[in-house]
Amino acid sequence: MxxxxxxxxxxxxxxxxxxxxxxxxxxxxxxxxxxxxxxxxxxxxxxxxxxxxxxxxxxxxxxxxxxxxxxxxxxxxxxxxxxxxxxxxxxxxxxxxxxxxxxxxxxxxxxxxDIRTVIASIITIKHLAPKAIKAIGIIGIGTQAKLQLDYLPMVTACKNIVVWGRNPEKTNAFTEHFKDSDYQIQIANSIAELAEKCNVIITTTPATTPLLQASQIKKGTHITAIGSDTSKKIELDTAIIQKADIIISDSIAQSKTRGEIFRARQQQCLDETKLVELGNLIQNPALGRVNDKQITVADLTGVAxxxxxxxxxxxxxxxxxxxxx
Missing domain, CATH: 3.30.1780.10 (ornithine cyclodeaminase, domain 1)
Known part of the structure; x- marks a missing residue:
């Protein structure tokens, strides 16, 4: 040969x-x-x-x-x-x-x-978002946040977006980037304000201390957490995992060493009976959201x-x- x-x-x-x-x-x-x-x-x-x-x-x-x-x-x-x-x-x-x-x-x-990450994110929203999406909140204003807005139309018609970023100048530049799009983008002054306005939230940061708190999450909210792909990173208060009705992991094996689920497990905040692997949810939608009052969380650590x-x-x-x- x-x-x-x-x-x-x-x-x-x-x-x-x-x-x-x-x-x-x-x-x-x-x-x-x-x-x-x-x-x-x-x-x-x-x-x-x-x-x-x-x-x-x-x-x-x-x-x-x-x-x-x-x-x-x-x-x-x-x-x-x-x-x-x-x-x-x-x-x-x-x-x-x-x-x-x-x-x-x-x-x-x-x-x-970056692209395979945003595709996984919109897959979780396709399968877990409440039927009526009021507004989509995006925490973070980097590459992944921009890609979310590029790809979200593949799975939802919602155009109401609320963003929060640490840097006001960069956050304004983010909204300016989408000024000619169909999106109506608001800048939240706080994560609490974003959580109040949105029933779908996507976190896209490399944070090492929790940004989103359990007390801020209303019934019916879906959260997709993308940023925590090491054992050190964390975007969600572990009490959110405790509060959630359904918790989705892209890989349960991988969640034992990294991500939001890993941190919740460390702090005894994880009910393993609520944990479903994303591939199983895709095969069997009955494992997912059954009403618009449930809180659902997807933890994406990125899988080969x-x-x-x-x-x-x-x-x-x-x-x-x-x-x-």
């Missing part, structure tokens, strides 16, 4: 393939495969840095019925924007599961990680199946386009 030279796809090339992909359905199936033990996902590898603050994650694995395995290296360095560099960086490597050959290098600069699915989808799209020519 002739050795295969790996395809190298740059970010502009990758972005050209994305509009052709049904990532919601594909990543939903990835979560289902994980819950059915059809995916092999080892523990996360990580490097944490103090000066400057940052983190690098190595997530990897394969889906048993597919042809590839994927190794993803992604990082977040939070001082980067002051240097004119995106805080997200990374690369995905796609290999043949049959020969171990490296088939593709996706130089995505962390963008695919998302990376496997999105890298495979991009590579297959590249192959199909190449074959056509």
């Amino acid at each position: 002739i050795p295969q030279t790996p395809v190298i796809l740059t970010l502009p090339e990758i972005l050209r393939y994305l509009p052709q992909l049904d990532l919601v359905s594909a990543i939903e199936q990835g979560f289902v495969d994980l819950s059915l033990s059809k995916a092999v996902v080892p523990p996360v590898g990580e490097l944490l840095f103090d000066d400057p603050p940052g983190e690098t994650y190595i997530k990897y694995g394969y889906i048993k019925e597919q042809d590839y395995y994927v190794i993803k290296i992604a990082s977040g360095f939070y001082n980067n924007p002051s240097l004119g560099i995106s805080s997200s960086q990374g690369v995905m490597l796609l290999f043949s599961k049959h020969t171990g050959q490296l088939l593709a290098v996706l130089l995505d600069e962390g963008r695919l990680t 199946v998302q990376d496997i699915i999105i890298a495979t989808a991009v590579y297959n799209s590249y192959k199909n386009t190449t074959d056509e020519h």
Whole structure:
């Protein structure tokens, strides 16, 4: 067999393939495969840095019925924007599961990680949000917050948005970014004000002390927490997990070492009988919200199946386009 030279796809090339992909359905199936033990996902590898603050994650694995395995290296360095560099960086490597050959290098600069993260978020909103969404609150005003507004129309018609950010200047710039959109965006003066106005809340920060408090959460609220992907980060008061009627984890195994559920478990605030893995919810919607008075929480720590699915989808799209020519 002739050795295969790996395809190298740059970010502009990758972005050209994305509009052709049904990532919601594909990543939903990835979560289902994980819950059915059809995916092999080892523990996360990580490097944490103090000066400057940052983190690098190595997530990897394969889906048993597919042809590839994927190794993803992604990082977040939070001082980067002051240097004119995106805080997200990374690369995905796609290999043949049959020969171990490296088939593709996706130089995505962390963008695919950002996109697969927002897709997981909107999947939780699709399955758990109350029927009548009054307003959607977004805590944080960075890359992930912007992506939420780009992708939310795929699962909801709600255009009422309330945002909160630590930096007033950056928060104003965030709203300015969407001035020509269909959204009506209000800036909340406090997280309490945001929680009062919204029955869907998305948290997107790298906070290490809780931002959203249990006392602020009204009946019927759904919360998707995205930011806490290490053992040190936390966005939700652990009493919110205690108060919730249904708690969704993207990976119950992973929630034992990181995320909001991990912190709640540490403080004996977790009722394990309320905990459902996202893939099981997708298969069986009866495990989710049954009325608009329930409080639901989804804790997303980011799972390798998302990376496997999105890298495979991009590579297959590249192959199909190449074959056509």
